[in-house]
Amino acid sequence: MSAAVSPARDVAQALPAGILAWLVPGLGHVYLRRWGKGVVFAAAIFALFVLGVVMRSRLQLHLGLDDPLALLFSLAQMGAGVPYFVARSLGYEAGEVTAVSYEYGNTFTAVAGLLNILVVLDAVDTARGRKP
Amino acid sequence: MIHSHLVTLLVFSFLVSTVFATLLRDTTRARLRFVILAFAAFVLSTLALGWLMSPFPR
DSSP states (O other), X not given: OOTTSOHHHHHHHHHHHHHHHHHSTTHHHHHTTOHHXXXXXXXXXXXXXHHHHHTTOOOOOOOOSSSHHHHHHHHHHHTTOHHHHHHIIIIISSXXXXXXXXXXXXXXXXXXXXXXXXXXXXHHHHHTTSOO | OOOOHXXXXXXXXXXXXXXXXXXXXXXXXXXXXXXXXXXXXXXXXXXXXXXXXXXXXX
C-alpha cells in the first residue's frame, strides 16, 4: 500500500469497487483503471454465464434453509450479479431439466457466479493496495 | 448451442483457466503459462476420469 494513500481513501475505493465488481463482472477493475483485467473478467464470466443459460440452466432463487444445497447453488449463481437477475426477468429461470445440456448449463452458471465472487475479492484487494 | 461434450469441456476449461490465470499471476508471460497448464490439467484429468468410469456406464 502506498504511504500517500490514506486507509480512509482505500476503504472509500474498495466499497464501490466491490459493489461494481459484483453487479457487473469486470466493472470493479475498470473502475480501478485495471482495464485489461476488467475486460478479461467481463468476457470470460459473461461467456460462461450466457453459455450456461443457452444450455438451459435453471436459475432458481432458493433462499430457504430447508434445502441447503439448493441455497448454496442459488447463492453461487447470484454471484454473477446483474446478468443473473436480467436472465431471470427475461424468463430463463425455469431452465429445461430434460435438455441434454441441462447439468452442463447449471455448472456453467454456478461457476460463473463463483468466479465473480473471487473477482470481487480481487477488486477489493486491489483497491486496498494489497495487489498490483 | 453446444451439443458436443468435448467442445463443452474445452470451452469451460479455457474460460475458467483464463480467469484463474488473470487472478493469480501478474505478468502476461506467467498468465499464458498458467492458462496452458491449467487448461491441460482440466482436460487431461477429465479424460482420465472418464476413462476410469467407462466400465461403469450406469
